[in-house]
Amino acid sequence: MSAEPQDAGSVVLVHHGDNGVSRITFNRPRQRNAMNRAARVGIVRALDECRGRSKVVILTGNGPAFCAGVDLKEGEVSTGDAELDRRTEWAAVQEEIRSHPAIVIAAVNGFALGGGSTLINVADLAVAANEAAIGMPEIGFGLYPTLAGPAAQLRIGPKRAAWMVLTAERIDGATAAEWGLVNLAVPLDKLHDEVTALAERVASFDATGLEWSKRGLWKIPGEISEWTSAIAYGHEVADEIRARSTVLAEGLGRFAAGERNPGQG
Missing domain, CATH: 1.10.12 (Lyase 2-enoyl-coa Hydratase; Chain  A, domain 2)
Known part of the structure; x- marks a missing residue:
């Protein structure tokens, strides 16, 4: 991949290669890449930028986290654009990924909590670091995980989904691969190379x-x-x-x- 990363509002970085592969990196490492409105806008704009130019889009995180879900500390924030606000609600972001013409690969480099696990399930393919920690903490707040729960229930077996929803315990990348939550688990230092090779293989097709x-x-x-x-x-x-x-x-x-x-x- 030859192009330099582009700043899509600093909280989301976009890197377009010359091989049909683009990489979208969540860039709020101090907040474990929690999705505030700016980050959600960055993702949607990055996906728009990839439309028509990328066969494969890799989603990953900067720092020790993939994504810690929606930023609950932010509260309601508007962009001032009603249509953009609609497209950047968290459920709508998942639909943007699901309906995007490119194949989306989640490269799960670390913590993937709540809505972060939703991103794994909405991605077409997923590779996790063995060291990743994937879970749904919502029951600790007395809540059913509104998006992450259904996403897991549609992707993995019912008892395994129930375990994640009802215990709030985190699973590592190797367990996620065993459960079918991701396609493959590899050591963290191998994640970039494994995902890049997978992305390039997929991008070689029409x-x-x-x-x-x-x-x-x-x-x-x-x-x-x-x-x-x-x-x-x-x-x-x-x-x-x-x-x-x-x-x-x-x-x-x-x-x-x-x-x-x-x-x-």
């Missing part, structure tokens, strides 16, 4: 194929869980890719000619 595959992954089984309907939607996705890109036809042509396509090894 942008249209990646975008529509991401849509399919969110649609099934999130919205479609019946077999026949799911298969029919799979055909719809393939048709959409064919209509928007020649890469599928080209790949099938190479396969018929006995040539290897990217990813075949």
Whole structure:
């Protein structure tokens, strides 16, 4: 990656590479990268900046934390722009990530608490440091974790989600990988290289194929869980890719000619 990090309001840094990979870094290390309004605005603006130029977006944190969730000390703060305020509510930020055409990879470098764990679950892929500490402290305040709870319940088994919601105990990266909360756990000093290699591998594929595959992954089984309907939607996705890109036809042509396509090894 060649471009220098750009300052998106200092609390969020953006680094665009020349290989289709961008990195968004949460930059409030003293606050464990808790999401105040400025940080949420920074994320949304950074995602807008990545739209159309990045195949893969890495989310990570500066310092010992990935993200400690929403900054509860700030209170209600408005940007003065009603539409931007709407887009930067915490639930809306998750939808910005979920609906973004790029594949989003969470690089969980440290504490991921409350809304920080939500970011792991809304990311398409996730790699955690073994040393990461992932948890939901909300029950300690007498609360159900409004976003983090449902996000975990949709991503991992019910007893494991219940453990996180009801005990407030933190799990490390290795446990998160065992539970399926992340794809892979590695030592902290290997996290950057592992995530970069994964991002570059994903970015080597066609942008249209990646975008529509991401849509399919969110649609099934999130919205479609019946077999026949799911298969029919799979055909719809393939048709959409064919209509928007020649890469599928080209790949099938190479396969018929006995040539290897990217990813075949």
